[in-house]
Amino acid sequence: MSTILYLAHTEADGTLAKISREALTAAHQLAAGMGAELAVGLVGEDVGAAAESVAGCKARFLGVSGDAFSQGRYASDLAAAEALFKAVNPDMVVAPASFRFSRAIPGLAVRVQGRVDTHLTGLEAKDGKPVAKRWFYRQRMVGEFSRDERPWIVTVDAGCFEAFEESGSADVELVQVSLPEMRTTVTGIQAPDADEQTIRPDAKTLLVAGAGWTKKQADGQSHVDVAEEVLMQFLGATKASLGSSKSLVDISGEGQAVISFLTHLHQVGQTGSTPRHAKGLATCCHGEEPHVVGWRFINERRAINTDASCGWAQGKADVLYVADAFELMKKVNELL
């Protein structure tokens, strides 16, 4: 009988993040479809509470714990993953595509002579064999594939499976790890202020600001200060995520005025993030191919643009409001 090892790391508070519980659902369903055994391997400072939170999956539980595993670090996380792998010797490894494990898990493929596929958006058993789905060319085409090499290590993206919720009692076998010489120390986390706008996975709405906000308006002048105020008012009232097009982020290099709070971290699309929000409102964007990528996983989409044939919106948005975004968004802010 084949074995599937689900690997996850705890958060700072000892819990499992939603993306980790989603990946457990994927592993649990795959094990059922393949008739395989499921083992759960957890990494963190203390993995007891995390194990109990998902004990309903009825798997064998293993853990690597201690101070060295409280924060994400390639060498220690990979050593933990390798030790868990060797304790189970699975055919497949399923892990969440969190930043921490996206950093560490691909290296496991070399250590255990396996292969890795990342950022899966689908994983299921067909005729008892695992079949995966993921996007290629930055969310522009989707592929379904399989491979014969084992062990096969995969990471699963957020938002593709229901989060596993069945808790219970779990006996965790602790696995010892002999760490190599550690040359890296995590010295801290720099988090944005609570009221600072960024891309938040938990937000309901994504506001995308396009380059039009910094362009000359009807009076021949640009009004970046007004744009900043309008956008911040909207974000303050809705607690939406803020995204921007690449061009808006990059025009600082061309000496143009820019919206002060926009950075590369806000960039969505071809060279930025592809957030998953229930709703998206695009403002002052124009329709080039890379923008489609940033829109890919937004369910309900509306756009504001002065061009009725805007390529960003036609065929891609549910509603296009042909209007001056400065004027319309001010009214929206008044009503919010």
Added chain:
Amino acid sequence: MSNEFHIVVCGSIVPDPLQTLEPVQGAQGPELKNEMMLPAVLDPWAGHALYEAANLAAKNPGSKVWLVSLGPKAKLQQVMMNIAQKVPFELVCADGSASGFTDSFEVATVLAQSIEGIQGLDKSKLLVFGGWQSASRGSGAVMQMLGELLGISEQFQGVDKLTAGDDGSLEIMERIEGGAYQVSACNGTPAVLGWATGELPEPPNNPQVGMQNMRLVMPALQQAKPADVVQGSSLAFAAVELPQQRRETRVVKDMPVEDMAREIVEWLNS
């Protein structure tokens, strides 16, 4: 005081992001329609890594930058005509597919072999740079496997900032969830860094740098060894397709702004 770094940047080419892409079934698996005809650019993340490498090398005299690239050499040559004008580097290339459908493990193996073959590379001074993802496969997995194959276990991904101390130590800021950064201190080289966007704009073209680079680029292209990144993998695609979803866009243009605003607010609150 400065440090000497031997910086190897791994970066390949991708179709120009403004091109519309369509998958087709080729003899060895999925390909892009008219793939060899599509204009190509240096992968954007690899570009950020290259510009950060050149900046670091310029600040630390005695440092050197190599660009290691896996791609069809005819297309690489076209892209290098532009990239070579940006920053000084020495090209090392392997002649093979740059397709997004290739196996990341096979790609990492070819890159590791190419790096191992670089004459004069001092691994004790080595920084391996690359994009943390690509605009083709976008796996975010090649750099880690490459580091493992080279025996480097100090690795960082989604890097936006690297600060080198006078004592050779490195401070690295990596992106993590929620728009935050994890800050790490590493006691020095060797290390692997997969770059996000970094903090530098694209350098302007400098024909003098271009002339200097092209003296080495052309021989490197001529000497490029063939690399097969397809045969060694069992990766099998059942299907690759474009999402067919096209929305029926309702265009609202003859409505007072107040009414549009009200409709948007109702939608946001629903």
